[in-house]
Amino acid sequence: GIQVEQSPPDLILQEGANSTLRCNFSDSVNNLQWFHQNPWGQLINLFYIPSGTKQNGRLSATTVATERYSLLYISSSQTTDSGVYFCAVGEKNQAGTALIFGKGTTLSVSS
Amino acid sequence: EAQVTQNPRYLITVTGKKLTVTCSQNMNHEYMSWYRQDPGLGLRQIYYSMNVEVTDKGDVPEGYKVSRKEKRNFPLILESPSPNQTSLYFCASSLSRGIGGYTFGSGTRLTVV
Numbered sequence: 001g002i003q004v005e006q007s008p009p010d011l012i013l014q015e016g017a018n019s020t021l022r023c024n025f026s027d028s029v030n031n032l033q034w035f036h037q038n039p040w041g042q043l044i045n046l047f048y049i050p051s052g053t054k055q056n057g058r059l060s061a062t063t064v065a066t067e068r069y070s071l072l073y074i075s076s077s078q079t080t081d082s083g084v085y086f087c088a089v090g091e092k093n094q095a096g097t098a099l100i101f102g103k104g105t106t107l108s109v110s111s
Numbered sequence: 112e113a114q115v116t117q118n119p120r121y122l123i124t125v126t127g128k129k130l131t132v133t134c135s136q137n138m139n140h141e142y143m144s145w146y147r148q149d150p151g152l153g154l155r156q157i158y159y160s161m162n163v164e165v166t167d168k169g170d171v172p173e174g175y176k177v178s179r180k181e182k183r184n185f186p187l188i189l190e191s192p193s194p195n196q197t198s199l200y201f202c203a204s205s206l207s208r209g210i211g212g213y214t215f216g217s218g219t220r221l222t223v224v
Contacts, residue, residue: 031209041199041218048212086154090209098144098156098169099203099213 002027002091006102013077013109021072021105023087031090031099032063034072038083046072046085077109113138117202117216124192124223132187132219134202140214142205143185147171147198148218154201160185161208192223 003026011019025032034046047054047061049070054061058077063070074081084104091100115136124130136143144159146169156169160179174196176188185204189196202216 031212033212035215041220043201043215043218045212045214088154088213098146098159099154099209101154103153 002089002100004087004089004100004102006087006105008105009103011105011107013107015078015109015111017077018073018075019077019107021085023070023102025068025089027091029065029089029091032070033088034061035086035088036083037086079109079111082107082109113214115202115204115214115216117219119219120217121220122222126193126223127191130189130192132200134185134187134216135183136204136214137183138204138214139182140204141207142209143179144169144203145177145187146201146203148201149198157187194223197221197223
């Protein structure tokens with residue numbers, strides 16, 4: 001099945017810093033999402049981005065489907081950005097297949 | 112507000128006592144699924160449903176049941192819970208096969224003692 005690798009596994013930042021999280025996947029996808037899991041365990045959908053670029057406030061994401069990677073940019077980080085960021089993909093042409101999650105990037109932002 | 116609602120958020124129960132975790136979505140989504148999240152194992156799919164009365168097993172279905180009698184609801188049933196089902200559970204829905212992305216519920220933290 002499709003493999004999803006995220007890097008870095010851990011990231012420690014000072015408030016105000018910028019960061020880039022990467023997601024590599026091993027096959028064609030029909031769905032790619034970035035999620036933030038907050039300290040309370042909730043999975044917050046950040047972007048649905050199987051291709052192209054999107055921006056939402058301080059966050060933006062780019063997926064280059066032909067090269068099988070996606071990037072999540074966090075600018076001017078805040079302590080509330082702390083948590084685990086997951087990339088998840090759905091395999092193309094696989095009806096009913098689960099979203100395949102990467103292992104996540106754990107982000108800690110200190111003030 | 113478009114959302115997936117799970118209940119309860121937290122549950123502590125005893126081994127063997129049947130329980131149901133409810134999931135409801137208000138987006139008229141066809142596709143719904145259940146995941147469990149465990150440390151070191153990540154998120155794994157338990158069951159999914161592509162439409163009313165259509166359900167199928169995911170990667171870890173043992174010990175669980177589901178039903179899809181109405182489009183909006185997709186309850187997860189543990190007939191005889193065991194301690195290895197202690198986990199964080201998520202319900203998710205999408206328009207169709209993930210197109211447009213999945214919306215996840217807030218999670219149910221289940222402890223079986």
